[in-house]
Amino acid sequence: MSPERTDAYRRVLQVLEDLGPSKLQDDEVDRIRYAADSLVLTTDLDSDDAIEAIAEIRLMLDHLVDSGRWSQESADKLNDDILACGPQRELVTSA
DSSP, X not given: OOHHHHHHHHHXXXXXXXXXXXXXXXXXXXXXXXXXXXXXXXXXXXXXXXXXXXXXXXXXXXXXXXTTSSOHXXXXXXXXXHHHTSOOOOOOXXX
């Protein structure tokens, strides 16, 4: 696991610690934690677990924004940090 992934995971956990009790319900905290755990432990972003975790968290964050509980900026930052927990896709260039 890279230092960048570890740092992203720590940022997600910090958000949960800082905002969890006041801005998130228990099941939302669990879903965020599950997504971060799934991505930090995977080596394949195309695995069913990784795909499901990414889709689930995006839906939840969209709901938080749509309901007015979170700003778009906060949701996007958390989404970026969760995605950064996973392995980075390699860019393929054609010659």
